[in-house]
Amino acid sequence: MDSESRYESQATNHEPQDMVERTLIIIKPDGIHRHLAGEIIGRFEKRGFKLVAAKFMQTSEGLARQLYAVHQGKPFFEGLVKYL
Structure with a gap:
């Protein structure tokens, strides 16, 4: 079994009520x-x-730098880090 098939079977073996999604606010x-x-x-x-x-x-x-790393190098990045 290749790794892609293994992950696919693992993902489909779970019932929806067993899955938990977490959200950071x-x-x-x-x-x-x-x-x-x-x-x-x-x-x-x-x-x-x-x-x-x-x-x-x-x-x-x-x-703050870690959470918004995706924006590093953009003009507003340093201001955002200071704001937080």
Whole structure:
């Protein structure tokens, strides 16, 4: 069995109820300053998402660079890192 077939069979052997998808929600500083965190989380819950954990933290420069690495080299990148 080649590796592609092996992964295909593994992916199709799971029932939908066994699969779990996780989504990271980042509320940027202006959302926190405007007291919108509860409203933002509520919107996700209304769409069927279940909040399983929450963590409020100030993003370090290193983490901001890592999270937005896809934008590195673009004109707005440094401003975005400073903003977070």
